[in-house]
Each structure stands twice: as C-alpha cells, then as structure tokens.
Amino acid sequence: MSPVRVLLADDEHLIRGALAALLALEDDLLVVAEAASGPEALAMARAHRPDVAVLDLQMPGADGVSVATSLRAELPGCRTMIVTSHGRPGHLKRALAAGVRAFAPKTVSAQRLAELIRTVHAGGRYVDPELAADAISAGDSPLTVREAEVLELAGDGAPIAEIAERASLSQGTVRNYLSSAATKLGAENRHTAVRLARERGWV
C-alpha cells in the first residue's frame, strides 16, 4: 500500500521541521510538501496534490480555514485537518463548515497526530473532545450579522465615529448595535463585548 501523502503548513519553522521529522518516522506517512503561509500552502497543494493537508490555524496571508475552503474547491480529493494552539469555539465551527475533517489542539502528541492523519485519510473525522464541549456550551452566536460586523470594526478600539464611517452607518445606529451586542453578551461596554465575542469565536 502506498503511503499517505501529507502537506504540512505552519509558519513556525521550528515546529514544522520537527513535525516533518517525526512524521517521517512513520512508514505509512510521507510528507511531500511544507509551507509557511496560507498562499504558499495552496501553491504547494496544487503542485504536490497531497492526500491530507495538516494546516495551522494562524498563518500569515490566509488562515487555515480559508486555505481549507480553497482546497476543498480545487482539490476535492485532498482531506484537510486543522491543528492549532488556541482553539476557539467559533473557529471549530467555521472549520467544520469549511469541510475540515479533524480539529485538534497542539497539545496532542505526535503519535496521536499520526493516528489522526490516518483516520482522516481513511475518511474518518475527529474533533478534540474538549474543544467540542466548549463549542457546544458556547452555543451559536446570538448576534445579528450587523451586530457582529460592527463589533468587529470596534475591535481595535476605534471611536464610534470611525466605525460609523467604515460601516457607512449613522453613529446612532452603530451605538445601538454595540449596545444590543453588549447586552446579549452580558458585557458592560463594547470593549468587554469585543473580548467576549472573540473568546467565543463569534467575530
């Protein structure tokens, strides 16, 4: 049986290299390409057509989920999985929606990762139980589209005026959205609201 062809994408050279070395020890796995950014991961995937793509969630250029979305369209035969340091419930949700087959934190062992790659290649799925529990308990976002939009623009602490301009809304409207978003999230003001929404992966 021919080995599983794997693409590794992670911007941290140290980790990517170490991972490649470890996976190389497995007879049935073959790392055929490595990438340090989202776009590079796409290019490498096109060139090497891997069976499984192991993607870091945070990468320069394009994050793991958007890479997975593109891959799904371009290389339907290529299964994708996400590995990440900071798993937020919303990320998991977005990832699954993008057709990602597995979602694991970087706290898993290399042994386990190898197993996951085999599982995914065989058509299976896997989601870290703890992340899954978080995602379920966090539930769906109670925010409307506009609320989330405005909340995102408020993310870097910009004043209302700037948010209003960037969203092409009146300042009053922006304030209402922020207010209702904060109420829904149980926050005292928009800044804590932003933080909470981020923690739950809703922005």
Add this chain to the structure above:
Amino acid sequence: MSPVRVLLADDEHLIRGALAALLALEDDLLVVAEAASGPEALAMARAHRPDVAVLDLQMPGADGVSVATSLRAELPGCRTMIVTSHGRPGHLKRALAAGVRAFAPKTVSAQRLAELIRTVHAGGRYVDPELAADAISAGDSPLTVREAEVLELAGDGAPIAEIAERASLSQGTVRNYLSSAATKLGAENRHTAVRLARERGWV
C-alpha cells in the same frame, strides 16, 4: 566531553515532543527533562539540574521570563533561553533583565536552535536580530509605574469605577493616568492605548 543537559518547557505537547526528538539527533545534546507548564519546569529543573533550559514564553502557571528569574536564583549554573511565537519588544527586554541568554522566535530551524543551545552553554548570548531591532525602535516605556499599572487594569475593558476600586484610587486619578498614558502613546482612548502598550510589551 559530556553532552549538554537540556530542559525543554513548552505547553504544546506536539512541539515539545517533536523538538525533543530533533535535539536527540544531536550527539552533544541530551534532553533530560520536559515540562508543560511554568511550575512544572521549575520542579523538573530542580530535579534534573540541566545545563540549559529552553523555555516557551507563554505557558500556563508562569511564563518563561518568571521561570527564568526563579531559575537564576535557584540554579545559577543553569543557563536559560526563551523561544516564542510572538516576540514583543518588551518581552525581550524583560527577558534580558531576567538573565536570559538567548531569545529567538519559533521561526528558526531546529538546526539553528541546536546551535543556539551550544552557544548559550558555552557562555554566549544571542538575540534574534529582527526582535532586537524592534526592541530598539520601540525604545523604553515612557509610562510611569502607576500609569502602566492602571493601564493593565484597564486591559479587559473594565469601566473606570472598577479600575479605581481595584487600584484603590479615586476615579479622577484613574482618568488622569489613563489620559496621560494615552497621550504618551499617541492613542485616542484608553483602549487603543492598552493595545499599543501590549504590542510594545510595556504592560
């Protein structure tokens, strides 16, 4: 010549394990202990007395810099180095002040890391050139002790009243500190001020 005894501390099992495997390939390096948190790193160091401690900056319990500080006091013979994903200028400064001998981003290769460990063991020092440049251009914190303190309490978006209470200050004083801090940082409001100070590693 006996090998360099190395302690690896990183909360991401995947990376720690992979790293250990890679370093094991070097004849002159010996990973004698691994830890997944700050306190565990300290305990392992006490038990195994490594020559060099490779510490992740972000760990549960206690971050790399505080571990380095404790190690310096308890095991003066143990050299410390920090490896991190997100290098902020202020972290570098704090690390050097704590007696850390090397500071590198996780984008370095394992080969390079092995070299660094040897350099540090031999008494040398190393700072990633890019991080060093950032640190120099960022300069010293213009904030007074209290300003930084209040700014930190403002970190999670709490209202002034709460900050004042937690800092045991009058609300007016808090507002003044936040205002002057924001002015010094060139921010429009305290929230962007917090963000900027965080980026520069001043809080």
Add this chain to the structure above:
DNA sequence: GGCCGCGGATGACATTTGTCAGAGGGCCCC
C-alpha cells in the same frame, strides 16, 4: 387586505469618559 413580529435605522437624553488646570505632599539630587 390587515395585522404582527423583527431586523434595521434614527434622534433625544443620561451617563461615562477624556481633558485640563491646579494644588498638596513626598522623594531625590544638586
């Protein structure tokens, strides 16, 4: 058609925050 509910928008009003001037006390250094 008429009615209801809902997301979206607006303006008015109250509260919070930012800014400024000033003032007293403590500390260090010349």
Add this chain to the structure above:
DNA sequence: GGGGCCCTCTGACAAATGTCATCCGCGGCC
C-alpha cells in the same frame, strides 16, 4: 534649601458613549 518629578486628588467642562422610545420596511400569517 530649592528644583524637579511623581503620586494623588479635586473640580469643571467638553466629547464620546450607552440607553431608550420610536419609526420604517418587509415578509409571514390569518
């Protein structure tokens, strides 16, 4: 002793923000 810097506080005013009542348009439903 004097000067300078920081800490703390106060009071007052301007600006930003939060809250609320209300209105509009749209789709579903009786």
